[in-house]
Amino acid sequence: MTLQPLSWTEPSTWAVMALSVIFLCLGGLFIAFPTAGAAIFGIPAPSDVSAGYLRAIGFRDVALALYLxxxxxxxxxxxxxxxxxxxxxxPxxxxxxxxxxxxxxxWQIALHVVSGAILVLIAAWVARTPVDARSLRPE
Incomplete structure (x- = not known):
């Protein structure tokens, strides 16, 4: 794997950006609506104290989105x-x-399993060094 940047012409770059947007939206949901976040996440509806923890999950997801x-x-x-x-x-x-x-x-447990699988698959996809079309041309 080279130290080259991702290119906007690569579908894998768009996959990373789409994943980033998904985590950004999911994080926003947890921050703004912790009860809805709990329903998706798979834990009981929050009390006043646990709503703060659900918002922390949202901030974690927003941070991941920004990193990616x-x-x-x-x-x-x-x-x-x-x-x-x-x-x-x-996950x-x-x-x-x-x-x-x-x-x-x-389905809630499966959602987390699928999330982890998607992270692994996109990482493997991005890790593949793209073939430079110019190197395929005969000299």
């Missing part, structure tokens, strides 16, 4: 892959959290 977007725009392919790969820890821990709460439905 910023790295995709201004950093290297390797940095984007590193953050995507390390971020798999988030793994989320699965453990909602599973141990005993209140999550199967």
């Amino acid at each position: 977007g910023g790295l995709a725009l201004f950093s290297t392919r390797r940095a984007v892959c590193l953050v995507l790969g390390a971020s798999v820890f988030i 793994v821990c989320d699965v453990i959290l909602v599973w141990s709460s005993g209140s999550a439905a199967a």
